[in-house]
């Protein structure tokens with residue numbers, strides 16, 4: 001399969017904040033369909049098998065159903081479009097925000113219809129200044145439109161669409177941190193439960209979805225679940241934005257059928273390895289997952305298939321590494337990123353990421369002592385699950401996986417027995 | 422092969438005692454340049470295909486290096502010794518030393534990395550002198566106009582204005598550092614600086630120390646580097662690549678320690694590139710006056726990181742390089758000989774050009790003589806005569822006082838300048854263009870500054886004698902000051918070579934070869950290979 005999908009990145013939709021243009025290109029019809037039969041929206045998403053594109057691949061309809069069913073004590077419900085995107089190797093949401101703001105906002109409005117939300121928050125990373133400006137302008141263009149009036153009649157309240165700047169920090173994208181942030185606090189994650197869908201922003205039910213997730217919604221409502229499923233390869237449903245980077249000839253953002261193989265992404269669309277060097281591995285999904293290796297080139301890039309290789313699709317970011325690029329150095333770079341991104345609430349995460357970064361730096365610069373690898377291994381054993389959010393787990397996963405798969409780069413001959421077992 | 426006049430015949434054509442006649446020339450300056458100067462003509466330029474100057478002209482040999490692959494891979498950084506500093510200065514000539522001293526005086530921690538040792542540079546070879554409008558009959562305005570005109574009105578006016586205005590203060594700074602200049606009167610106190618006239622200038626504006634001004638300048642700069650607190654020297658550590666942050670800004674550099682044969686990774690808040698010129702590329706087969714380190718490394722590194730350049734197809738060929746004996750070919754006979762009154766003569770014993778015209782004009786005139794059969798051949802080398810006989814006769818002490826180096830050179834050439842003229846031929850001398858900078862030496866790449874010969878825009882398409890030594894101190898100090906300002910601004914984060922990956926993609930897409938690698942570091946006959954194990 002080597003065709004590009006042209007849904008989210010359809011050239012006709014790359015308009016910026018131009019509501020008339022968006023309508024002329026076929027936009028708005030998904031929302032019309034949603035308003036015509038609000039009760040059918042969630043079932044349609046379920047039939048389409050839409051998954052969360054923010055990293056977890058959680059079935060979108062389940063979140064929406066929970067938020068729809070949750071009582072609203074003060075009458076408020078929130079829909080939040082998570083546009084915080086700030087991880088090495090992921091660069092899809094910023095494109096959607098910048099070039100297709102209406103595609104995203106329409107998705108959020110459909111969510112408001114589905115769960116009867118009166119507050120739509122477009123939560124945008126301020127480092128993407130142009131995306132934020134486009135979203136602001138686009139949000140204003142919806143004010144007073146017939147579509148918005150119909151939503152207000154349905155929910156019986158005024159509908160507020162707000163564009164809010166995130167802290168710009170990586171951690172601010174974690175969903176409970178999104179809530180702290182919207183409440184005016186530091187972007188600190190909280191323990192779950194309660195889940196945001198039940199009790200989120202100021203205690204109100206809050207549906208948080210990734211930008212790309214929401215961007216798919218209008219098309220699903222417009223063209224139907226069967227059409228959407230058919231966009232994928234085999235059992236995988238729909239279309240996916242892959243952020244391809246690293247040692248390939250043509251890095252970039254590719255919209256491909258969900259389930260396209262890693263091989264095709266790299267060798268067909270990415271133009272192959274840079275300088276024809278040998279393929280070594282891939283950091284997937286915001287580099288917080290198990291590395292994929294040459295054995296995995298045939299893997300279908302969808303949530304379930306990648307999981308069968310004990311990794312995760314994550315955000316769809318694929319950072320490709322060739323011979324000549326140091327795995328340890330890359331891992332050190334990412335762990336340093338995580339260490340800087342740790343909010344510092346949980347001591348294990350704060351100190352753990354820092355320690356790992358220090359040890360990796362020593363390995364990378366050839367100053368590691370014999371105890372350092374053992375220390376890294378110990379950290380990999382004791383840190384997982386010790387934080388409020390997934391940051392520390394992701395950081396450990398990438399360290400552990402690189403140690404396991406590329407021991408020689410750490411100056412270790414063989415994987416330790418405990419790991420091979 | 423055009424016919425030449427033999428050396429013996431040419432000697433006979435010299436008229437002892439009499440002033441040589443000046444041949445009426447008949448060729449307009451533009452014609453002369455277009456037909457005979459190596460910057461013109463079909464082999465002089467190609468269009469760059471990738472990088473910040475894509476579409477702009479560049480000398481083909483230089484283009485081959487600018488559009489080349491990096492020497493190193495990401496993996497080479499693993500195991501590299503990591504160092505961190507505020508300011509990294511690359512290059513140990515005058516510009517680099519001035520930048521390092523200035524930055525350190527402002528409190529920055531400085532590392533200065535050199536390819537050979539500090540002082541092994543074009544700066545020490547400068548003989549003639551340095552321009553500064555300090556005479557009562559001179560003015561900044563005249564210096565400005567001369568410089569602009571000398572560069573064929575192509576120089577950046579703001580940069581020129583700033584440089585000529587800096588000049589008197591530059592001289593004062595050098596004197597404060599201990600540099601000795603020749604004086605007009607032989608008095609212990611209260612004497613004025615001796616001023617000489619240079620080609621293309623309207624006033625006597627050259628200040629000098631005998632005819633080894635650059636050596637004296639480097640002597641004091643080197644002492645200043647040694648004595649100034651906060652400067653660490655890394656000698657024999659050429660830069661092989663710059664480091665970048667993900668936003669494309671400069672994060673430091675990767676050096677190769679020649680003694681330990683290992684890479685050193687220096688993270689810095691600001692990098693000052695002061696790697697000098699590119700004479701050792703021997704463009705179009707010309708000999709060069711430059712030192713061994715002048716291999717265009719700085720241009721290659723800066724271009725790969727995205728810096729914009731200018732005038733990459735413009736070089737200065739100094740009119741009077743040694744042509745005989747062969748092993749000294751390319752070595753410079755300073756313009757001070759001509760400023761003092763030495764004449765150029767063809768094989769017929771005629772003068773054929775006003776010797777104090779701008780260098781490109783004089784060089785083109787010599788090449789014309791050789792091309793039109795009036796050149797002189799000796800042991801397979803060709804050229805014209807540079808005749809200092811009358812000069813020495815008029816002032817018998819001059820070889821011990823003002824033209825010391827000329828005397829030494831004559832001895833090396835095995836001739837007596839009282840009796841016999843030198844055989845000279847143009848030599849590749851100076852890179853007019855380079856990395857574009859603002860008044861503080863900042864380039865289009867954040868965190869990367871440039872000073873000295875590696876930068877471009879100041880001298881337009883032709884440099885006047887004495888303006889390079891001025892340029893390197895004026896801009897070297899300014900770049901050092903600016904680099905020190907970045908202190909505390911940006912965190913010296915982990916840098917990488919993502920720009921190299923981007924570059925390799927661009928090479929592949931433009932179908933340029935991936936196996937040409939640069940910077941060269943040393944000329945090919947230096948027989949240096951970064952990886953001894955490689956088949957090379």
Ligand SMILES: Cc1cc2nc3c(=O)[nH]c(=O)nc-3n(C[C@H](O)[C@H](O)[C@H](O)COP(=O)(O)OP(=O)(O)OC[C@H]3O[C@@H](n4cnc5c(N)ncnc54)[C@H](O)[C@@H]3O)c2cc1C
Pocket residue numbers: 511512513514515516517534535536537538539540541542543544545546547548549550551552634635658659660661695696697698710711712714715716718719753850851872873874875886887888889890891893940942
């Ligand atoms: C023979 C001769 C005579 C001259 N006479 C005059 C004159 O009379 N008046 C005048 O104004 N100008 C003169 N010039 C020009 C002037 O000397 C130079 O343009 C000027 O000195 C250049 O200074 P710089 O500091 O930019 O470069 P340089 O003095 O050449 O210093 C560059 C330094 O960078 C180092 N380097 C290069 N690549 C690397 C790398 N990859 N890593 C680390 N270090 C590196 C070099 O080894 C060297 O130490 C003359 C030049 C020559 C060659």
Ligand SMILES: Cc1cc2nc3c(=O)[nH]c(=O)nc-3n(C[C@H](O)[C@H](O)[C@H](O)COP(=O)(O)O)c2cc1C
Pocket residue numbers: 051052053054055056057058060082083084085086170171172173174175176208209210211213214389390391
């Ligand atoms: C540390 C951390 C950072 C995160 N950053 C983002 C982000 O920037 N954008 C995003 O959409 N999701 C981010 N997530 C995932 C969110 O928590 C959440 O799962 C997602 O926004 C839900 O949307 P989805 O179901 O549509 O994928 C992050 C998660 C973690 C643990």
